[in-house]
Amino acid sequence: MPGLLLLLAAAATTPSPAIVQGEPAETIRRIPAAEARQGVAAGPNDVYAVANWTIARYDRKTGERRAIWEGEPERYPHINSCALIKAELVCAASNFPAVPQASSVEFFDPITLAHKRSVSLGLGTGSLTWVDWREGHWWAMFANYDGKGGETPRDHRHTALVKFDAEWRRTESWALPRTILERIAPMSISGGGFRQDGSLWISGHDLPELYVVRIPKGGSTLDHVATVPMEAEGQAIDWDESRPGILWGISRKGRNMLEMRVPRLK
Numbered sequence: 001m002p003g004l005l006l007l008l009a010a011a012a013t014t015p016s017p018a019i020v021q022g023e024p025a026e027t028i029r030r031i032p033a034a035e036a037r038q039g040v041a042a043g044p045n046d047v048y049a050v051a052n053w054t055i056a057r058y059d060r061k062t063g064e065r066r067a068i069w070e071g072e073p074e075r076y077p078h079i080n081s082c083a084l085i086k087a088e089l090v091c092a093a094s095n096f097p098a099v100p101q102a103s104s105v106e107f108f109d110p111i112t113l114a115h116k117r118s119v120s121l122g123l124g125t126g127s128l129t130w131v132d133w134r135e136g137h138w139w140a141m142f143a144n145y146d147g148k149g150g151e152t153p154r155d156h157r158h159t160a161l162v163k164f165d166a167e168w169r170r171t172e173s174w175a176l177p178r179t180i181l182e183r184i185a186p187m188s189i190s191g192g193g194f195r196q197d198g199s200l201w202i203s204g205h206d207l208p209e210l211y212v213v214r215i216p217k218g219g220s221t222l223d224h225v226a227t228v229p230m231e232a233e234g235q236a237i238d239w240d241e242s243r244p245g246i247l248w249g250i251s252r253k254g255r256n257m258l259e260m261r262v263p264r265l266k
Contacts, residue, residue: 019179019224019225019226019227020227020265021226021227021228021229022210022212022226022227022228022229022265022266023228023263023266024228024230025210025228025230025231025247025260025262025263026260026261026262027230027231027258027259028259028260029258029259030254030259031047031058031060031063031257032063032254032255032256032257033056033058033065033255033256033257034049034051034255035050035051035054035055035056035068036049036051036250036251036252036255036256037049037050037052037250037252037255038050038080038081038235038250039080039081039190039191039235039236039237039238040236040238040248040250041081041082041083041084041248042060042084042238042239042242042248043060043110043242044241045059045060046058046059046060046066046110047248047257048089048110049250049257050080050081050091051079052076052077052078052079053070053071053072053075053077053079054069054071055068055069055079055082055091055108055113056069057110057111057113067111067112068113069108069113069114069115076093076106077094077095077096078094078095078096078097078127079091079092079093079106080092080096080127080128080129080130080190081129081130081131081191081237082238083130083131083132084110084241085131085132086133087110088108088109088110088116089107089108089110089113090106090107090108090131091105091106091107091108091131092128092131092140093105093106094128094129095127096127096143096149097148097149099149099150100123100124101123101125101126101144101149101151102120102121102122102123103120103121103122103126103127103142104118104120104128105118105119105128105131106118107119119168125142125160126143126144126151126154126158126159126160126188127142127143127144127145127149128140128141128142128143129141129142129188129190129191129192129236130189130190130192130193130236132192132193132194136165136166137163137165137166137171138163138165139161139162139164139200140162141159141160141162141189141202142160142162143159143187143188143189143190144157144158144159144160144188145186146185146186156184156185156186157175157176157181158175159181159184159188160173160174160175160176161173161174161176161213161222173220174215174216174220174222175220175221175222176222177213177222177223179224180211180213180224183207183209183227184204187204187205187206188204188205189202189203189204190203190204190205190234190235191234191235191236191237191238191249192237193237193239195239195262196241196244196245197264199212199214199225200213200215201228201239201247201262203230203232203234203235203236203237203249204234205234205235206233206234207234208229208230208232208233208234209227209228209230210227210228210229210230210237210247210262211224211227211228212224212225212227212228212265213225226265228262228265230247230260230262231249231251231260232249232250232251232258233251233252233253235249235250236249236250245261245262245263246259246260246261246262247260
């Protein structure tokens with residue numbers, strides 16, 4: 001028994017394996033946006049700043065604000081991120097920091113920002129932070145937290161990537177690896193999306209770095225491929241589908257939307 005206890009103690013203190021460090025993302029442009037509090041979305045002609053119950057559309061050439069949507073705070077307390085998918089602005093929303101955690105997906109017209117419809121994902125998984133569409137499926141990340149906004153007995157370790165079919169029926173789910181959980185604790189994942197090459201990139205709540213993950217060949221935990229430094233202090237991100245290799249993020253401190261060039265992993 002003493003030997004077993006020693007083995008368990010050693011396993012508990014074993015450091016996580018080293019992860020490949022990718023070349024830093026280069027910030028090539030900043031667009032001031034008062035609404036740059038939760039995240040940013042990119043379209044071919046516009047970029048969108050997201051701030052809880054407010055979404056603003058900015059001309060990507062001039063940086064001029066073109067439209068704004070302001071919802072009821074009681075109904076939309078926490079829209080965390082958006083992405084332009086199939087000609088709609090698709091946004092991840094939750095009732096954060098209220099509990100029990102409840103989530104929905106909100107759809108908007110990308111030009112007028114008129115709200116079009118909602119898909120309720122209900123209770124029991126966490127707070128929805130980002131949504132993407134790939135190969136005929138919806139992909140979504142549900143955040144869990146140790147403190148504010150958390151729901152006992154779940155904590156940050158219960159953050160999960162969930163795969164849905166086209167009708168929002170849950171098909172599969174994966175946990176985060178320890179190497180990422182150690183970095184984001186006590187918070188969670190705030191942003192994510194698939195790069196044009198099919199790789200999945202996610203971001204935390206406040207650290208200026210990106211985590212590249214992939215679906216494992218076996219098991220239920222995502223593989224952590226690399227960590228890539230960036231200027232954005234975590235929060236929601238969005239790949240620019242019209243310009244491969246360009247990622248948008250935000251600086252909450254400076255209230256800026258950041259256009260970043262991200263090198264491919266070697």
